[in-house]
Amino acid sequence: MRSQIVICCGSGGVGKTTVSAALALKWALDGATVAVLTIDPARRLADSLSIGALSNEARAVPIEAFAPAAGGRLDAMMLDARSTFDELVSRMAPSSDARDRILNNRYYRFASEKLGGSHEYMAMERLLQLADAGTYDVIVLDTPPTRHALDFLKAPDRMAGLMDQGVLRWLVMPARKGGWRALELGSEAIAKVLKRLLGRGTVGEIAEFFDAFKSVADGMRERSIKVHNLLRGHSTRFLLVTTPAPAARAEALYFLGLLSEKEMPFGGFLINRYLTAPAHALRPEDIPDSDGLTAEQSADIRAGILQAVALRRARSEAHQRSVSDLRDAAPGDAGCWLVADQERDLHDLNGLVTLGDALPALADL
Ligand SMILES: Nc1ncnc2c1ncn2[C@@H]1O[C@H](COP(=O)(O)OP(=O)(O)O)[C@@H](O)[C@H]1O
Numbered sequence: 001m002r003s004q005i006v007i008c009c010g011s012g013g014v015g016k017t018t019v020s021a022a023l024a025l026k027w028a029l030d031g032a033t034v035a036v037l038t039i040d041p042a043r044r045l046a047d048s049l050s051i052g053a054l055s056n057e058a059r060a061v062p063i064e065a066f067a068p069a070a071g072g073r074l075d076a077m078m079l080d081a082r083s084t085f086d087e088l089v090s091r092m093a094p095s096s097d098a099r100d101r102i103l104n105n106r107y108y109r110f111a112s113e114k115l116g117g118s119h120e121y122m123a124m125e126r127l128l129q130l131a132d133a134g135t136y137d138v139i140v141l142d143t144p145p146t147r148h149a150l151d152f153l154k155a156p157d158r159m160a161g162l163m164d165q166g167v168l169r170w171l172v173m174p175a176r177k178g179g180w181r182a183l184e185l186g187s188e189a190i191a192k193v194l195k196r197l198l199g200r201g202t203v204g205e206i207a208e209f210f211d212a213f214k215s216v217a218d219g220m221r222e223r224s225i226k227v228h229n230l231l232r233g234h235s236t237r238f239l240l241v242t243t244p245a246p247a248a249r250a251e252a253l254y255f256l257g258l259l260s261e262k263e264m265p266f267g268g269f270l271i272n273r274y275l276t277a278p279a280h281a282l283r284p285e286d287i288p289d290s291d292g293l294t295a296e297q298s299a300d301i302r303a304g305i306l307q308a309v310a311l312r313r314a315r316s317e318a319h320q321r322s323v324s325d326l327r328d329a330a331p332g333d334a335g336c337w338l339v340a341d342q343e344r345d346l347h348d349l350n351g352l353v354t355l356g357d358a359l360p361a362l363a364d365l
């Protein structure tokens with residue numbers, strides 16, 4: 001069975017993790033078999049999804065209380081980038097010796113955990129595993145808390161480069177007998193950074209890493225190609241999550257351009273934390289005098305309330321303009337969903353369910 005894949009992208013803090021969980025829950029309640037792969041969810045949200053600890057294992061989310069339609073099931077996972085990487089290397093290594101040489105190498109340990117991009121790289125690897133397993137109707141992928149949404153798409157290439165025959169390999173090759181290129185290029189900065197990161201003996205260890213890594217490089221490259229194709233598949237959709245705030249909106253628009261450039265399928269904008277306009281046009285005479293206050297004090301309070309309402313109205317108008325910009329930018333048939341800013345806590349299943357009405361049905365993507 002081919003799984004539908006929905007990837008929630010967007011800049012930091014816009015609600016990717018919340019929306020990923022809410023979408024997955026909605027679709028499961030509608031009767032689909034759904035997996036959601038979350039990345040670094042807030043602790044209370046993780047607890048609500050029964051994924052208290054970092055784990056690649058799928059955990060069934062207890063959704064029975066919400067009376068899911070027949071067939072509805074939700075599994076949640078919290079990406080464990082390091083074990084995903086280790087498993088991948090173990091699977092690809094031609095022998096246990098080759099595997100251990102890589103897994104025990106300090107450069108590998110560093111790169112697989114700390115190097116920018118390793119989480120994105122492994123999120124995609126895990127996605128590929130889930131898609132290959134073919135057990136889910138839908139897989140929802142949350143994306144890592146990068147400052148810039150674009151990092152998600154760029155990171156795997158960058159990471160693959162570092163793990164492959166890239167710049168570092170070239171840097172650590174002896175330029176001529178007796179000297180390392182990185183050290184003699186005047187690129188002291190690089191050498192310094194590497195030394196600081198890994199301590200002494202860095203350069204030799206990196207060379208050793210690349211030597212060991214050769215044995216798994218072909219396998220990794222094949223996986224990268226599969227990921228590349230998966231991200232462009234007919235069953236894949238990128239949902240751009242944003243808030244109406246100018247910076248987030250600008251990034252969403254930029255991301256949209258990048259998706260089309262990379263021929264990745266855009267599924268629509270999900271505009272989160274939208275402020276609706278105040279329901280009534282409030283007039284001063286609508287606000288009664290408060291008991292026990294002087295006329296002057298009451299007037300002050302009245303002015304304060306009116307000011308707050310006016311501010312809210314102005315913000316909501318700005319949000320409406322932002323939404324228009326996004327709608328104008330979206331290709332003709334693409335969806336645009338508005339999710340209101342919620343007063344209530346969204347870290348439990350009840351909270352996530354309340355978002356459901358505003359979210360797209362699976363068939364809408
Ligand atoms: N529609 C909403 N209304 C109110 N709070 C929200 C809404 N969406 C998300 N939040 C809150 O915003 C915070 C950031 O959301 P999160 O999903 O972690 O963002 P991201 O994954 O993009 O960094 C969380 O505390 C979450 O509960």
Ligand SMILES: [Mg+2]
Pocket residue numbers: 016017018039040041142143144145
């Ligand atoms: Mg998040």
